[in-house]
Amino acid sequence: MSSLPETPAEDGPRANPVSPVEPVTESAPSEPKKPATPRAPRTREATPRTAAKPRTPAKPRAPRAPRAKAAQKTAPAPVPEPKPTALGIRQLYKRFGSTIALDGVSIDVPEGSFFGLVGPNGAGKTTMLSIVSGLLRPDSGEVVVHDVDVWKQPERAKHLIGVLPDRLRLFDRLTGAQLLYYSGTLRGLDGATVTSRVNDLVEAFGLEGAVGRLVADYSAGMTKKIALAAALIHSPRVLVLDEPFESVDPVSAANITEILQKYVASGGTVVLSSHSMDLIQRICDRVAIIVAGVVLDSGTADEVRGQKTLEERFVELAGGRKAAEGLEWLHSFSE
Numbered sequence: 551m552s553s554l555p556e557t558p559a560e561d562g563p564r565a566n567p568v569s570p571v572e573p574v575t576e577s578a579p580s581e582p583k584k585p586a587t588p589r590a591p592r593t594r595e596a597t598p599r600t601a602a603k604p605r606t607p608a609k610p611r612a613p614r615a616p617r618a619k620a621a622q623k624t625a626p627a628p629v630p631e632p633k634p635t636a637l638g639i640r641q642l643y644k645r646f647g648s649t650i651a652l653d654g655v656s657i658d659v660p661e662g663s664f665f666g667l668v669g670p671n672g673a674g675k676t677t678m679l680s681i682v683s684g685l686l687r688p689d690s691g692e693v694v695v696h697d698v699d700v701w702k703q704p705e706r707a708k709h710l711i712g713v714l715p716d717r718l719r720l721f722d723r724l725t726g727a728q729l730l731y732y733s734g735t736l737r738g739l740d741g742a743t744v745t746s747r748v749n750d751l752v753e754a755f756g757l758e759g760a761v762g763r764l765v766a767d768y769s770a771g772m773t774k775k776i777a778l779a780a781a782l783i784h785s786p787r788v789l790v791l792d793e794p795f796e797s798v799d800p801v802s803a804a805n806i807t808e809i810l811q812k813y814v815a816s817g818g819t820v821v822l823s824s825h826s827m828d829l830i831q832r833i834c835d836r837v838a839i840i841v842a843g844v845v846l847d848s849g850t851a852d853e854v855r856g857q858k859t860l861e862e863r864f865v866e867l868a869g870g871r872k873a874a875e876g877l878e879w880l881h882s883f884s885e
């Protein structure tokens with residue numbers, strides 16, 4: 551994204567062209583013979599302001615024209631309108647027995663964002679994304695997708711959201727083609743539309759050779775791809791993807807990234823979790839770091855990482871690395 555045009559440095563002095571001619575006392579012709587002396591400041595202090603007259607009227611205002619021009623030249627560029635919130639997460643709490651998984655999580659994701667959620671194992675990412683996508687009920691808090699409350703209007707919300715859950719619970723006794731067809735019709739698409747979209751998705755994800763086979767027989771990466779295709783089939787406005795690149799080979803990951811980038815460029819919103827800091831830093835424009843159920847930082851990717859890499863910032867907030875001590879036995883191999 552290009553930043554706002556900056557005022558050139560040399561415009562600073564020019565912004566007030568009157569100033570070079572303003573020292574009125576120096577140019578006042580009423581005291582032409584009186585040279586400036588060191589006593590002058592004392593005189594000015596002692597003399598009431600009114601006594602400073604007679605002064606010649608201020609110089610003609612001709613210089614004002616360039617001042618106006620300069621002001622016009624340096625006027626700030628219009629600030630872009632803030633984008634509407636695609637996903638609003640407000641004060642989410644979730645506890646599993648004595649484990650607090652989410653401890654008051656609030657995040658706003660603007661429309662058209664590529665939003666990355668990072669956090670250490672057990673931080674609460676899957677819990678949060680499961681609640682966001684309507685798969686898990688929070689203890690308290692609210693999730694709004696394009697002004698639709700996920701828990702008060704679940705049917706409307708589900709039309710707006712496409713979900714790739716973490717622990718994939720797919721109908722894996724279906725073939726890939728059947729699973730996609732089922733996912734499309736479940737979201738209310740007619741048969742002809744589903745058939746045409748299934749073909750497009752199978753080609754886009756490179757699953758041509760696999761769609762006739764049972765999903766149960768897919769590799770981990772293929773399962774991820776068919777699940778992602780199923781999440782896209784009803785062209786949702788918000789995609790919630792838990793670890794979409796896990797187990798996916800680099801070429802497929804690049805293809806998926808391109809599909810998601812085009813989706814975002816056309817106004818869609820992606821919210822994904824990943825442990826790959828490089829990937830998040832490369833493709834996400836907004837980031838949140840969650841640790842122990844609390845969002846420790848969130849904002850644009852540049853704001854969150856500052857002068858560091860995202861990985862350095864993550865390690866800093868997540869508590870740093872542990873020295874590999876206490877595993878000395880690992881270095882003396884068994885017979």
Ligand SMILES: Nc1ncnc2c1ncn2[C@@H]1O[C@H](COP(=O)(O)OP(=O)(O)OP(=O)(O)O)[C@@H](O)[C@H]1O
Pocket residue numbers: 646649650651669670671672673674675676677678
């Ligand atoms: N169904 C559950 N029952 C009991 N505890 C759970 C359940 N689901 C999650 N938890 C606990 O809640 C906490 C957050 O888990 P969660 O799966 O959300 O973390 P995560 O950030 O997705 O971790 P990871 O990166 O390892 O996938 C963990 O302590 C986890 O053990």
